[in-house]
Amino acid sequence: MKTIFDKCKLGNLNLKSRIIRTGLWESQQCDLDAIYERYEKIASSGVGLITSELYSIYPKDKFSEHSFKMNNLNFMTMARKLAEITHSYDVPILGQVEFIKYNRGHDLDIAVNDLTMDDIRKIQSDIIEAAQKLQVAGFDGIQLSIGNNFYLSKFINPYYNQRNDNYGGNVFNRMRLVLELVKVMKDNLDLHISCKVNTFDERKDGFDSHESLEACKLLEKVGVDSIQVTRPLSPLYFTKKLSGEDELINYTKKLIDSVDVPVIVGGGFDDMNHMNDILNRTDIEFMSMYRPFVAKNDFLKDWKTNAESKSRCLKCNNCYRTKTSTCYHY
Template sequence: MKDLFDNVELGDLRLNSRIVRTGLWESQREKTGNFTPEIYDRYENLAASGVGLIISEVYSLYPRDVFSKYTATTNYKQFVREARDLTDLVHLYDVPIFAQLGFVQYNKRTEQNMPVDKVSIEDIRKIQTDIIIAAQKFDYAGFDGIQLGLGNYYFLARFINPNFNTRTDKYGGSTINRLRIVLEIIKVIKENTNLHINCRLNAFDGTNMGMDIGETIEICQLLEKYGADSLQITRPRSPQFFTQENKEKNPLIEATEKIIKNVSIPVILGGGANSQNQINDILNETDIDFISMQRPFVKDPSFLVDWQIEGNGVSHCITCNNCYWKKTSTCHIRSCNPEFY
């Protein structure tokens, strides 16, 4: 019988539990670009909580492509040194940590937020080079892995989606052509770093001309073939979907199970669970072995400590999404889960 606090393996990484902490975006840097002191305290609390794997807040690829005013980027001189201090702190608790790389818009001097169809081959090479350089920085900084954002409506998610990508060159058309930009990135990262490569991607996007679960399975198989070490399954605008009203409906469970049956690398269910019993039910009623959580850690970075003591814990997060809309990953709600009222 599986339990969320089992010691397990994610590829070649040893985890202290089946829970993956996924990052949002934090006000985690000063105006100078440096990490704030609070970010170290936050990550130490996370590492000490009993979490199996930490995925960082979004690190933006480009300084102007940020989610909030103080989103951290990889483009300042002290990044590697400060990130090394962070990973060293997390590793004191025998917890691995991945760097989440965010990339929403590609901007040129004369054009902003360029559609994927208008991006030239030269632009593609620049994007790939910039991502690979960021991966090398993550490796130098001591991260155990990198999470490539292929989900939600990030730039690479749009690139692999036929609803956005109608290119007629080798980077458009078939599934493998639309995925080529990512496969080439993975190949170079594998050849030049020791990073575990996790790809976060949509199970589906809900549009008529977009991706369905059938194509997602094909994409997952290609990612595995070309070197991805694990997958995390999400959906566009997932925080808005996982609310109190929708807490009993999670189509990602069925989609994740279908993907698991068609690949041999680990697959992480992305979100939607907020209680110990619910998570253990998912683990034991499906083939799912790993579950990621996001907003419960915003409410209380140490809640898993209480869960281990109680045995039937429920997150105090009420999935109101105020932390999402404020774009600071800060809980603005004093009261706890309605089940405790």
């Protein structure tokens, strides 16, 4: 019988449990000790893998105020310390590198269709440079989002991408920027590369589940080490009133049958017994959690000793809406 606390492997990474902590916003940039304390609690709790909060590669990006900027003079100091903390508990860590807007000098928010070839190469080189920084800092890998509503998810989405060159049209062409990028990183860096991919996009003529499966097969071919399933504005779908779990689970099962790389699913999970049930009635092996770690950084300790089996997170989404790494209620 599988449980969330099974020791397992995620590609080349050894995990102490099947739980992947996913980060989002960082509201404590000015208090490194608070960040270190939070990561120590998470790493010591029994988590299998930690994915960092968003790291911003562009200082004028939409969410740069709510994430740690990679050009910050303290970034490498902070990153090295986080790797040191997590590794002291034998927990690997991935750096989450994403952006919502691409800026060309004084021109802010360049649309996907207006990117020149120089812009495409600049985006690729900027992400590769970010990955190099993570490797130097001692991180085990990088998570690249081509999901949610970040820029690269728009690039691969036919709703946004109407380019008529080799980077537009069919799924392969729309994925070309990402595929080239991943190939270079796999050939030149010693990092676990994880990609976050949308199951589908709700917009008419947008990215659908068939295209998503095709995109994931292409990622596997260029050497991606794991895939995390998500959807646009995902925390809003997993509340007490609205749940998209069945849809997400069904897609994840199809993806697991379609690719030969580890697949991670996140869906507002907050109950250990429910999660163990999913593990044992499906082929799902890994689950990600975000808000429960905000509500209580080390809640997994209670789960592991069976003192509790449900997160105290109220799913109010205040942490998501206000872009904070701390909980409003606790």
